[in-house]
Amino acid sequence: xxxxxxxxxxxxxxxxxxxxxxxxxxxxxxxxxxxxxxxxxxxxxxxxxxxxxxxxxxxxxxxxxxxxxxxxxxxxxxxxxxxxxxxxxxxxxxx
Numbered sequence: 001x002x003x004x005x006x007x008x009x010x011x012x013x014x015x016x017x018x019x020x021x022x023x024x025x026x027x028x029x030x031x032x033x034x035x036x037x038x039x040x041x042x043x044x045x046x047x048x049x050x051x052x053x054x055x056x057x058x059x060x061x062x063x064x065x066x067x068x069x070x071x072x073x074x075x076x077x078x079x080x081x082x083x084x085x086x087x088x089x090x091x092x093x094x095x
Contacts, residue, residue, distance in 0.1 A: 006030045020064065050074070 007015060010030065021028045044051045 017063070017067075020067070 007018070009032075010018065014030070018028065018030070041051065
């Protein structure tokens with residue numbers, strides 16, 4: 001282990017995002033910024049990782065709104081899928 005904190009490698013903005021995620025109780029992993037987001041998203045999707053890319057916004061707090069809206073959408077989709085699985089399980093039990 002090198003003893004260098006990941007926070008030492010992060011910009012002020014990245015630290016702000018990391019602190020928000022920590023306060024929300026969301027586990028995160030730091031990745032160096034990339035510029036080919038389409039390629040990166042394709043690789044993550046192929047390997048089953050879910051990644052939130054935060055966009056640059058002119059207004060400081062807009063990224064927080066984007067992140068929270070994405071989390072709501074993700075949670076709704078996850079809950080719908082879980083309910084579908086549970087419904088299929090109960091239908092199979094009743095047979």
